[in-house]
Amino acid sequence: MSAARIHRMGDPDAIVIDSVAVPAPGPGEILVAVRSAAVNFPDTLMIAGKYQVQVPLPFVPGHEAAGVVHAVGPGVTAPVPGDRVAVLAPGAFAEYVVAPATAAVPIPDTVGFDEAAATWVCHLTAYHALRSTAEIASGEKVLVLGAGGGVGLAAVELATILGGRAVATASSADKLEAARSRGAEFTVDYSATDLRTGIREAIGSGSVDIVIDPVGGTLSEQALREMRWGGRFVTLGYASGHIPQIPLNLVLLKGVDIRGLEIRTFASRAPGRAERDRAEFTDLWASGRIRPVIGARYPLDQVSAALNTVAAGRSLGKTVIEMAPSPHTADC
Secondary structure, three states: OEEEEEOOOOOHHHEEEEEOOOOOOOOOEEEEEEEEEEEOHHHHHHHHOOOOOOOOOOEOOOOEEEEEEEEEOOOOOOOOOOOEEEEEOOOOOEOEEEEEHHHEEEOOOOOOHHHHHHHHHHHHHHHHHHHHHOOOOOOOEEEEOOOOEHHHHHHHHHHHHOOOEEEEEEOOHHHHHHHHHOOOOEEEEOOOOOHHHHHHHHHOOOOEEEEEEOOOOHHHHHHHHOEEEEEEEEEOOOOOOOOOOOOHHHHHHHOOEEEEOOHHHHHHHOHHHHHHHHHHHHHHHHHOOOOOOEEEEEEHHHHHHHHHHHHOOOOOEEEEEEOOOOOOOOOO
16 A cells, blocks of 8 residues: 655655555454545644654654545454544554544545545544533633634634634634634634734623633733633644743733643543543534535645645645545445
8 A cells, every 4th residue: 555654753745655565453443445634733743753752763644534444353343344434543644544443433424535534633622622621601702723724713613513602813814714604703813913902803802711722822822811810721732833831920810720632632531521522523523513624635645745734834724635546445
């Protein structure tokens, strides 16, 4: 099979498309013939050697894929070969990927492979952030930083579905238009105006109930300063490349809760909430109310370009890698 592999830490240009053996599923695992895989910002960090977990070289990046179950390992009764599934598993930028059977989610009949691959990570992260971490209540104003990215757009969409009033912030008009299409009630272009000024003009001073922050950098403190007393600030990641240092006197004076969500370990640390969120989210997905924005599609041999786009913050919504079906990747 063809697989995008990184042989040295650095930038995405170090990726090589290699021909490697098709992996075999072990006990409790499934082998998926990948049709689409989505690029997420942590993929770029792993390639650069800056992620929390170091992976031995060479490795296949990517963690979010959709495709058809090709084979199952011992002990697996579901899913079965031929089922359409979305999976979370390392090594997604390849024609086949092995995943735990428990990590597979059936794809609704109305959803294509691209949308399935582009939905799970960002939307479930945003759902956990809003439902379990921020504990959103109806009518609350939710300020979303980086609302043009995958997690940001998902947070705007889900905040609206969960009864909140989404305040989308982004760096361009097209990103804010995408946020409005997903339910944003207010928008702030922080490339054209100071973020705090834009927030005050949109909703008034000190009236933000919840901040969802996948960006970090200088925007975090500015957003925190416009929160109401007793609000909740959720930090999800640092797409800006800079981890903010927040003055603790702001937390004291505002009575703000700063809460963190690390999606990789959330299910193991909070299994009850994670199971509830996943069930609720799956129902929403199947209902057709959730639709990701796919800003760009690339073939597997252009995965470096796809990763560079995401790393540079030029992506709108999700960026997807499409696999060309070959004669040996049967749809069963």
